[in-house]
Amino acid sequence: MNTQVLEYLIAISEEHSLTRAAERFYLSQPSLSHHLANVERELGAKLFRKEGRALWPTEEGVIFINKARAILHAEAQARQQIEALRVQARPCLRLCMDTAEEAWFRQKVQPHLERLQVRIECTRLPAGQALTALEQGEQDLALLLVCGPPPQLPCSARTLWQDEIALAVPAAAVEKEAHAALTELCYLRFDAPSAWDAQAEQSLTGAGITPHMVCTAPDQTTASEMVAAGHAFAFLPRARIAAGAGLAAYPAAPAWQATLLACFSTPEHPICAEALPALLEVLQQIVEHGLKTDTPD
Structure with missing residues (x-):
């Protein structure tokens, strides 16, 4: 008797019908009846x-179905624990980033890393601490959103994204008395690095400009829509x-440069060292092909 048969019998108890239970598994009704008869014959x-x-389950059936569910649950737990051990046995590539980049990394990047034979250990660190950790060999890779001129770095770096940041206002606001118009609008900020x-x-x-109302936008797409x-x-x-249609840059507000950097040092473990370039390529491709719909804020 295998676990698949246990699933068949649980389905019968839930559907109260051989036909409907068979449909769950794309079986014929006679085939499911055969499995049930074999189990009953084995148990007597x-x-x-x-x-x-x-x-409806008999008294013996209730006992059997409850135990079957417990067996399947135990098997699922065992598989999860074995998989966890397998993952833990992989070499670890240590990555650090600020809060906002971490959310982006887990949502957009992590699903593309299964092919790498390493596990990625993520740590939240402000930019200054991240660079220190890289220099001291405590981290292998740091994602940094730099505002203004990029700093002198104690490690190798790759520019993943760079653009000038300007104050976006509704296009109509530029055409009339812009300053007065802005005082009536909400200023949208982000959950951003300091x-x-x-x-x-x-x-x-x-x-x-002194905003009279400040709100937090979940992402830049939402902010763009509200501004437009x-x-x-x-x-x-x-x-x-x-x-963006309906958007304009407000010329009186000084703009600045923002850069998304991947800063890294070569990991000691050879498998991690081999995986690092692949991880950098994944990051670059996601940025270039637009999977990252919002710049890390």
Whole structure:
């Protein structure tokens, strides 16, 4: 008796019908009846009784079905634990990033890494601590969103994305008294690294803008839509502003450069060292092919 047969009998108890239970597994009704008869013959007990057109477990059947469910649950747990051990046995490539990049990494990048024969251990670290950890050999790779000129780095780096960040406003607001119009709108910020917030605040101050209402946008797509609809203003990449209907860059607010960097040092483990270039290629392809719909904020 194998676990597949246990699943058949559980289905009979749930459907109260051989025909409907057979349909679950794309079996014929006679084939399922044959499996049931074999189990009952092996146990020397009837597992189901017929009441009208429905099948209901007998007392022996209730005992058997409960134990069958426990067996299948135990098998599933064993498989999960074995898989966890298999994954833990893989060499570990240590990656660190700031909060917002971590969410993006898990959603957009992680599903593409199954082919790598390493596991990725993610740690949250601010940019300064991440670079120190790389320099001291405590991390192998860091994703950093840099605002302003890129810093001097103690390691190798690859630019994954770069753009100028400008204050995006509704196109109509530029055509009339823009400053007065902005005071009526909501300023949308992001769950961003402190460097982004600092640059944004400096730019608003330089333009003499004091937002009367501040909200947090979940992503840049949502922010773009709200700005285009005339409800808000937000700092967005020039490329996004140029491509978005109803968006315009507010010229009085100083713009700044933002760069997404992959900073890395060669891991000691040879398998991790071999996997690192592949991981960098995955990151680059996702950015270039638009799977990353929002710049890490």
